[in-house]
Amino acid sequence: MAKKASSRLEWRINVPDGTSKVLEPESGVVGKIWVGLKGCMGIIVLKVWRVLENAWHIGVADPRKVIHCIKVGLALSIVSLFYYMRPLYDDFGGNAMWAVMTVVVVFEYTVGATFYKCINRVIATFLAGALGVGIHLVAEQSGDQLKPIILGISVFLFASAATFSRFIPSVKARFDYGAMIFILTFSLVSVSGYRVVELFELAHLRLSTIAIGTSLCILVTTLFCPVWAGCELHHLIHQNMEKLADSLDGCVTEYFKENGSEKDLNKKMQGYKCVLNSKAAEESMANFARWEPTHGRFNFRHPWKQYLKIGASLRNCAYCIETLNSCISSEIQAPPCLRKHFSNKCMKASSYSINVLKELVITIVKMKKSSNIDVKVAEMNFAVEELVDALKSLPTTHFIATTTGEESTKAKAEGVEGSEHPNPIMKVLPLVKVVSLMVEIATRIGGVVNAVEELARLAEFKAAKDGKPKQNQPTDKLVADH
Numbered sequence: 001m002a003k004k005a006s007s008r009l010e011w012r013i014n015v016p017d018g019t020s021k022v023l024e025p026e027s028g029v030v031g032k033i034w035v036g037l038k039g040c041m042g043i044i045v046l047k048v049w050r051v052l053e054n055a056w057h058i059g060v061a062d063p064r065k066v067i068h069c070i071k072v073g074l075a076l077s078i079v080s081l082f083y084y085m086r087p088l089y090d091d092f093g094g095n096a097m098w099a100v101m102t103v104v105v106v107f108e109y110t111v112g113a114t115f116y117k118c119i120n121r122v123i124a125t126f127l128a129g130a131l132g133v134g135i136h137l138v139a140e141q142s143g144d145q146l147k148p149i150i151l152g153i154s155v156f157l158f159a160s161a162a163t164f165s166r167f168i169p170s171v172k173a174r175f176d177y178g179a180m181i182f183i184l185t186f187s188l189v190s191v192s193g194y195r196v197v198e199l200f201e202l203a204h205l206r207l208s209t210i211a212i213g214t215s216l217c218i219l220v221t222t223l224f225c226p227v228w229a230g231c232e233l234h235h236l237i238h239q240n241m242e243k244l245a246d247s248l249d250g251c252v253t254e255y256f257k258e259n260g261s262e263k264d265l266n267k268k269m270q271g272y273k274c275v276l277n278s279k280a281a282e283e284s285m286a287n288f289a290r291w292e293p294t295h296g297r298f299n300f301r302h303p304w305k306q307y308l309k310i311g312a313s314l315r316n317c318a319y320c321i322e323t324l325n326s327c328i329s330s331e332i333q334a335p336p337c338l339r340k341h342f343s344n345k346c347m348k349a350s351s352y353s354i355n356v357l358k359e360l361v362i363t364i365v366k367m368k369k370s371s372n373i374d375v376k377v378a379e380m381n382f383a384v385e386e387l388v389d390a391l392k393s394l395p396t397t398h399f400i401a402t403t404t405g406e407e408s409t410k411a412k413a414e415g416v417e418g419s420e421h422p423n424p425i426m427k428v429l430p431l432v433k434v435v436s437l438m439v440e441i442a443t444r445i446g447g448v449v450n451a452v453e454e455l456a457r458l459a460e461f462k463a464a465k466d467g468k469p470k471q472n473q474p475t476d477k478l479v480a481d482h
Helices: 002-007 029-061 063-079 086-106 111-141 147-165 169-192 199-223 229-255 262-269 271-276 279-289 304-328 336-366 373-392 396-413 424-458
Strands: 012-014 020-022
Touching: 029 063, 063 086, 063 199, 086 111, 086 199, 111 147, 111 169, 111 199, 111 229, 111 279, 147 169, 169 199, 229 271, 229 279, 229 304, 229 336, 229 424, 271 304, 279 304, 304 424, 336 373, 336 424, 373 424
Parallel strands: none
Antiparallel strands: 012 020
């Protein structure tokens, strides 16, 4: 009984509030290590779970990315047969690995990017291999002493020239990858040719395996759920137009305090940032789209460069909307009565500008010329002229003095010093800035209209079958033409 009692012996302390606590013995070194390991394992499991959760969200948001991963795995599995099957391996030997490497480095997400890398790799490999073999033959005829000198000088000259060509903008845009492969292949052929006897056979086998790898990549990326860079660019442009229209609507609505959900307004107002940040994506897609064959509604010679001009016009509008957005959070604001005086005019100009952008979205999506665009542009210009006339007819001195006097009386009643209020002319400047931005946005939207009409002409958009221009509508010219 004494042993049993001693095994359950506890130490207790009394605290001032009348309760008692049990003193637990400190765990040993092993216990501390175990607790630390459990904590580390918990952190690792949590991070892995977050990575898997993010991967799941990415796959759900765009299933084409999952399909692309499957396509890469399929292409690698097929090309690996050159290593696994004895008859194929006997024909190509260790050079079959070049086919596997080719699939790894040239298989891209879009068809255009895959075509770009495949064509560049095949042409660069062929040119560099042929040039390397030719220089090797010349060096062989020069004797053993001059052979390494000729090979070394040739590597220096051609590698330097190919590297310099990558700084030329036109070459870098379309053949940068080919120039890099040319340097790699020519150096390998020249250096290995100094020790390898059957150089021609080696170059032939490597070119054959690279051709097999590139052909397999083209077949897989084109036949199985293809992602066309041209379609992606087309979708990005009209999506940016929609975001620009939403941003303009959100900024004007927020400035004049129209009824609406604050969360929805904030979301709409941030759309212009996507337009400002899309330049690199547009240029990349346009470059890859030029390598793609005819697909869907897009011909081989589709004017992809014109999409870049439309994107530049949209960014010009986005810059103005960004400035308009900054007016909302400005410390100096126009008096409410002044804003109310111009509210209807600005909202009307904004509404007609948004209608023009939405009509352009329909034109690009359907790839058909719009029969209503001239009417909508005329409405926008007429609304802008009304806004300018309203600003010119504003009785500035009397109106601002009355407004300032009312605010000063109110400030004195509240015990606020009048010196804290800005100069009366400063009251109207923020509103003048907003009105001038509305006029400038309408002008730049006119530039977008001209760019889209040029695209419709170059791409030969079909004429709209229905929708005649409405009567009794203003017929002003484009603001952009002034």
